[in-house]
Amino acid sequence: MSEKENKIRVGISIGDLNGIGIEVILKTFEDPRMMEFCTPVVFGATKTFSFQKKVFKLSTNFVGISDASEIVHGKMNVVNVIKDIPNVEFGKETKAAGDVALQSLKAAVAALKADEIDVLVTAPINKYNIQNEEFNFPGHTDYLATELEGDSLMFMISDTLRIGLLTDHVAVKDVAGAITPEVIERKIATVEKCLIEDFSIQKPKIAMLGINPHSGDNGVIGNEDDTVMKPTVKKLFEEGKMVFGPYAADSFFGSDSYKQFDAVIAAYHDQGLIPFKTLSFGKGVNYTAGLSKVRTSPDHGTAYGIAGKGEADQSSFIEAVFAAIKIFNNREDYKLLSANPLVKSDN
Structure with missing residues (x-):
């Protein structure tokens, strides 16, 4: 396996379409040096990313794929998982944006459980418009508690x-x-x-x-x-x-x-x-x-008040990515250190 293929696969859910989630994701990976630390795998739609990339005049390079098994290392991957892509309405709380947030989250969690990604970083959701029969939780933490062990x-x-x-x-x-x-x-x-x-x-x-x-x-x-x-x-x-x-x-x-x-x-x-x-x-x-799996998120919300203005600061999202990587590596090191070094003898 090449060095690139050894990079930690960071799965990302896009959060609320009308908030700052996609903006901070694009800004985070506009810096190509981020690819030296991980391979980002975003669960969303290339159409939406292309639109917001143009809105914010960013140069982030990404590749569209249809399944997480098709990951291209050294690139930001956008897995096309959104069935019906609504128009972006920056700063507005819409049911359509909540539906997209849930589709992205469900696809990312499924990939995490299937070991197609190593860690999960979630962009902010609106806890009201995401509610439906499949998501009846006060936030990510409670939802993930039902999906993952621990x-x-x-x-x-x-x-x-x-x-x-x-x-x-x-x-x-x-x-x-x-x-x-x-x-x-x-x-x-x-x-x-x-x-x-x-x-x-x-x-x-x-x-x-x-x-x-x-x-x-x-x-x-x-x-x-x-x-x-x-x-x-x-x-x-x-x-x-x-x-x-x-x-x-x-x-x-x-x-x-x-x-x-x-x-x-x-x-x-x-x-x-x-x-x-x-x-x-x-x-x-x-x-x-x-x-049982690593999940991090930035410390801010959807920030409807500045959505679409190009003012969102990606610092906390970058910290969330690096925290997920560090915790994943620490867990792997702990497994090695705590493993029984004695090999069972056949005698």
Whole structure:
């Protein structure tokens, strides 16, 4: 097998047709040096890519193929999987764009499961217009949890910060009830395994953020931290896991306390994503930890407000591509290091 054919095959779903997904994909691979690190395989339609390439006056070279088995290494591949290609209406939330996003995602996931691609990078979807009988989920993470093996966890990562979520797309009023000792133990196990196998950290240190303000102030502001969080963290620590907390979330990031840990676990979505995006926006990546396959995504949404204007920044998408490659390689290295070196004797 040639060096080119050894390149990691990065599968890409195009997200919402009317957002900035295709723009950031084209901008990412306009730089031919990206082909030195991977072979991009985009699930969409060459007609749409040609149109947007012209709109944004880009020089990205790509080749159209009919199936992922026809991948051309050293090129950006566009697999034609969209049956009925609607017109692009930049900045508009349309059902047609949601249907295209789902067709692209389904084809990419099928290729991932069939080992036709090595990793998956997803461009942003609109969580409303993608909904139908086949997709009844609050986002990519929950959908992928049903398609791939493992226990999924939303894990926001950058060079300096990793934040996992105990609950992700859950209404704030339901957060406390959704956090149980079993959930905490399961999520900690997922994060610890991820840090060891995906990030090559031998003995990871994990911080837990409290559920309530000031972690409940000894029951003055809610008792969930005292009755659920603290006993579970204590139990895990006594079992040998380097888990600490719960810490008051309001001062944890401003005081740089997060720098003492390999990962931080937030109780709910905004508790984790607000500090993450404040500290890492444009350089952050949404990683679905705990699954049998690697999936990453940029840390932004469809950005309808700037769609079609040529203003989209591809930095986070590039980070998502490189994160997927790095995690894939780390997993392969871990498999080699943890494999039994002893050969069974026939004697």
